[in-house]
Amino acid sequence: MENLVLVGLTNVLTFTNIALILGGTLLGLFVGAMPGLSATMALALLLPLTFSMDPATGLSMLAALYVGASYGGSIAAILLRTPGTPSAAATVLDGYPLSQQGHAGKALGISLFASFVGGLMSGIALLTAAPLLGVLVLKFGPIELFAIAVLGITIIGSLSQGSVISGLLSGALGLLVSTVGMDLITGTPRMTFGNINLFSGIEFTVALIGLFSIPQALVLIENAKGSQKTASKITDRLIPKLSEIRQLMPNIFRSGGIGIITGLIPGTGGDTASWFAYNEAKRFAKDKSRFGKGDIAGVAAPEAANNAVVGGALIPTIALGIPGSSSTAILLGALMVQGILPGPNLLTDYGDVTYTLIWGVIVANIALLGVGLMFTRLCVSVTRVPDSFVACAIITLCVIGSFAINNSFFEVGLMLGFGLFGYWMNRAGVSPAPMVIGLILGPVMETSYQQSMLIGQGNPTIFLTSPIAVVLFAIAIFSILQATPFFRWVRGVLRPGTQA
Amino acid sequence: MQQRRIFAASLLSALMASGAAHAEYSAGDEIKVLQGFKAGGGSDALAQLTQPFLRESLDVEFINEYLPGATGGIAWTRLAKQSPNDGTVISITNTPMLMTNYIMNEEINYSIEELTPIANVVTDPGIIVVPKDSPYQTVEDFFAAAEERPGELTVGNSGVGGDDFFSTIMIEKATGLSFQKVPFQGDGPSATAALGGKIDASFNNLGNVYGHIQSGDLRPLAVFAQERIGVLPDVPTLVEMDIDVVAGSSRGYSAPAGIPDEARADLIAAFEALKDNEEFQATAQERAMNLEILTGDEYGQMMENMEGQFEVIWDEVKDEVEG
Numbered sequence: 001m002e003n004l005v006l007v008g009l010t011n012v013l014t015f016t017n018i019a020l021i022l023g024g025t026l027l028g029l030f031v032g033a034m035p036g037l038s039a040t041m042a043l044a045l046l047l048p049l050t051f052s053m054d055p056a057t058g059l060s061m062l063a064a065l066y067v068g069a070s071y072g073g074s075i076a077a078i079l080l081r082t083p084g085t086p087s088a089a090a091t092v093l094d095g096y097p098l099s100q101q102g103h104a105g106k107a108l109g110i111s112l113f114a115s116f117v118g119g120l121m122s123g124i125a126l127l128t129a130a131p132l133l134g135v136l137v138l139k140f141g142p143i144e145l146f147a148i149a150v151l152g153i154t155i156i157g158s159l160s161q162g163s164v165i166s167g168l169l170s171g172a173l174g175l176l177v178s179t180v181g182m183d184l185i186t187g188t189p190r191m192t193f194g195n196i197n198l199f200s201g202i203e204f205t206v207a208l209i210g211l212f213s214i215p216q217a218l219v220l221i222e223n224a225k226g227s228q229k230t231a232s233k234i235t236d237r238l239i240p241k242l243s244e245i246r247q248l249m250p251n252i253f254r255s256g257g258i259g260i261i262t263g264l265i266p267g268t269g270g271d272t273a274s275w276f277a278y279n280e281a282k283r284f285a286k287d288k289s290r291f292g293k294g295d296i297a298g299v300a301a302p303e304a305a306n307n308a309v310v311g312g313a314l315i316p317t318i319a320l321g322i323p324g325s326s327s328t329a330i331l332l333g334a335l336m337v338q339g340i341l342p343g344p345n346l347l348t349d350y351g352d353v354t355y356t357l358i359w360g361v362i363v364a365n366i367a368l369l370g371v372g373l374m375f376t377r378l379c380v381s382v383t384r385v386p387d388s389f390v391a392c393a394i395i396t397l398c399v400i401g402s403f404a405i406n407n408s409f410f411e412v413g414l415m416l417g418f419g420l421f422g423y424w425m426n427r428a429g430v431s432p433a434p435m436v437i438g439l440i441l442g443p444v445m446e447t448s449y450q451q452s453m454l455i456g457q458g459n460p461t462i463f464l465t466s467p468i469a470v471v472l473f474a475i476a477i478f479s480i481l482q483a484t485p486f487f488r489w490v491r492g493v494l495r496p497g498t499q500a
Numbered sequence: 501m502q503q504r505r506i507f508a509a510s511l512l513s514a515l516m517a518s519g520a521a522h523a524e525y526s527a528g529d530e531i532k533v534l535q536g537f538k539a540g541g542g543s544d545a546l547a548q549l550t551q552p553f554l555r556e557s558l559d560v561e562f563i564n565e566y567l568p569g570a571t572g573g574i575a576w577t578r579l580a581k582q583s584p585n586d587g588t589v590i591s592i593t594n595t596p597m598l599m600t601n602y603i604m605n606e607e608i609n610y611s612i613e614e615l616t617p618i619a620n621v622v623t624d625p626g627i628i629v630v631p632k633d634s635p636y637q638t639v640e641d642f643f644a645a646a647e648e649r650p651g652e653l654t655v656g657n658s659g660v661g662g663d664d665f666f667s668t669i670m671i672e673k674a675t676g677l678s679f680q681k682v683p684f685q686g687d688g689p690s691a692t693a694a695l696g697g698k699i700d701a702s703f704n705n706l707g708n709v710y711g712h713i714q715s716g717d718l719r720p721l722a723v724f725a726q727e728r729i730g731v732l733p734d735v736p737t738l739v740e741m742d743i744d745v746v747a748g749s750s751r752g753y754s755a756p757a758g759i760p761d762e763a764r765a766d767l768i769a770a771f772e773a774l775k776d777n778e779e780f781q782a783t784a785q786e787r788a789m790n791l792e793i794l795t796g797d798e799y800g801q802m803m804e805n806m807e808g809q810f811e812v813i814w815d816e817v818k819d820e821v822e823g
Contacts, residue, residue: 040538043540044544045539138697187821188605194607199569322692329540329688336545345714407565
């Protein structure tokens with residue numbers, strides 16, 4: 001065992017492999033920064049290239065790409081209010097206000113640092129605890145997944161800046177839109193209006209691009225007068241201050257932990273993890289009012305979490321041969337092509353290759369720090385381009401990105417539809433963030449509910465038979481009560497003087 | 501390590517063999533392959549397996565076009581309705597999905613009459629697996645329990661309309677038993693649920709669960725093949741127990757209806773040649789893909805049989821499922 005760990009390390013540390021890891025990270029950054037181009041897509045396209053490579057080389061490069069893309073998504077999120085990947089959507093909330101205030105460099109630096117720590121944490125978890133944590137995965141069946149989805153939905157309440165009603169409205173719309181497509185249990189299409197393009201449901205990334213990016217482009221055009229430059233001038237340092245790092249460390253560790261656990265559970269990924277981490281960062285913060293207006297904690301949390309998901313999602317992949325996310329499913333495909341069948345023997349019989357992959361993830365995170373610093377500087381120059389050009393570039397990227405998802409124009413039309421709707425939401429003061437949560441968790445919640453009811457022969461008490469689910473439900477109830485006047489009243493009674 | 505070397509060797513020799521046996525493809529030097537699923541999935545795996553070999557024997561370049569959506573329905577509608585039938589466009593066709601798509605949804609309106617079946621390449625046979633600590637040691641135990649508690653044993657499948665869903669119903673019809681069917685989003689989640697003991701059994705496909713069977717985490721009870729499988733000699737087939745269910749998930753290639761006879765013959769000949777290609781066989785085995793090469797009319801017959809079978813089944817269960 002010890003031996004295989006070292007074999008993996010020496011496999012990674014060759015000149016070719018390091019060079020390819022750097023290349024993979026850079027490519028990942030680039031793909032991540034483009035809205036609509038996802039890590040999964042890039043992995044699938046690069047996969048055939050690795051067939052002729054040595055497994056160590058091929059896998060290290062793919063792992064580096066995955067790691068790079070997880071950070072890359074935040075660049076466009078912070079600079080352009082356009083999440084490059086679904087998991088960077090939460091980063092928009094505080095990242096973009098920071099860049100508007102002229103702190104784009106700081107926001108990107110924090111994001112890079114948080115990504116690095118989160119990624120490294122998950123790499124270490126992968127290296128040390130994969131077999132132990134892997135077993136945890138099997139504890140999560142439909143019943144537990146339903147509880148997670150319910151808990152996730154409670155985040156909506158805390159995300160709605162301003163009116164709670166408009167937040168709930170937005171969340172409900174997300175849930176509604178997520179019901180479009182084939183019903184899992186009956187196999188019949190719902191709300192598709194006979195259009196087979198809608199049979200597989202609305203591609204979540206299409207909605208995300210539309211809701212965040214198009215309104216932003218329209219706002220930029222509206223505000224562009226003459227050749228005026230963007231508000232954000234990058235004069236600040238990229239490298240965060242030591243005091244800031246010290247202050248953020250607990251937040252980053254917590255978010256990294258959330259990322260690893262969320263990555264572990266099949267069916268949830270970087271998108272879910274970043275919202276969970278954001279919500280917890282806000283819950284633990286002393287001053288909650290700064291969230292959404294440019295708090296560095298609101299950037300660090302989702303970024304640490306979505307990079308930690310990489311290692312987290314690889315744990316069940318490696319320990320059990322069960323992919324934790326769609327990206328790891330493709331990595332698993334890469335192993336199969338090398339003649340390695342997915343299963344629990346990955347860590348034993350094929351240990352040399354598997355440990356190479358694990359070390360590849362760790363080395364890629366270190367590479368990320370270096371490549372990220374250089375590349376991000378370059379990206380920051382975007383902010384010196386006049387708004388009207390930036391707006392056109394955003395719209396072009398959105399069209400390319402939504403087309404690339406299924407190679408079809410239907411998605412482009414759908415994306416533009418969501419864009420106009422998002423613009424209207426912006427105008428009406430309704431935040432699109434809860435809608436995104438609804439879209440992410442709606443299918444998980446519905447599917448797992450239906451499966452649980454089938455397993456429980458239609459008896460709803462099945463949800464109380466799982467201790468994990470019961471605990472998660474209890475947290476969800478607490479989380480809802482916390483936001484009601486009742487809770488404030490109880491707190492006031494218990495601790496006179498601290499009433500909010 | 502050993503396997504890796506074999507793979508590298510086979511790839512190398514495949515590349516070197518390019519000088520030999522060049523047959524020009526009569527319909528051109530480029531073939532577009534429509535894939536109904538995302539890059540990196542099972543269809544793509546088939547493309548990566550076969551196309552390098554076909555490229556050599558037909559002397560053509562393959563261009564993969566991924567058109568995911570409606571469980572392949574979008575790509576197959578495009579193939580049947582909107583593709584030139586001159587032999588320059590073909591598609592990877594997955595059965596039984598190819599037929600169940602339009603049997604179950606009236607909005608999907610292509611049919612196999614609008615296609616030219618070229619060849620089936622791989623078939624992943626159906627299999628019943630139970631968790632390692634399951635009380636059911638044999639398929640007899642399992643069926644006996646189902647008889648005792650009708651409709652209570654929970655059985656996972658890969659989704660309504662998939663091969664596992666239909667094979668569960670075929671078994672129910674053949675044995676008179678009934679199970680509580682729990683659909684998942686694909687074979688993987690169904691197997692995971694069985695691994696975690698969340699369901700009593702998963703009706704799955706061999707290729708997806710073989711690793712877990714080897715490690716002892718899942719116990720195979722029966723396979724839905726005509727004969728016992730080489731890698732699992734101790735696992736009985738249902739046919740042996742006089743339950744006439746042979747089912748699996750297959751992938752092959754089809755062209756639009758009415759392609760030139762010469763192009764059809766060229767393509768069929770290329771797939772026929774794969775039957776005797778040892779490198780091809782070895783590569784497939786390494787990637788755990790179970791070959792079942794049926795070309796031309798044989799493949800057409802296979803599709804027609806499935807279509808007939810599944811139309812009858814769906815007619816019977818439709819009202820119950822759609823409730």
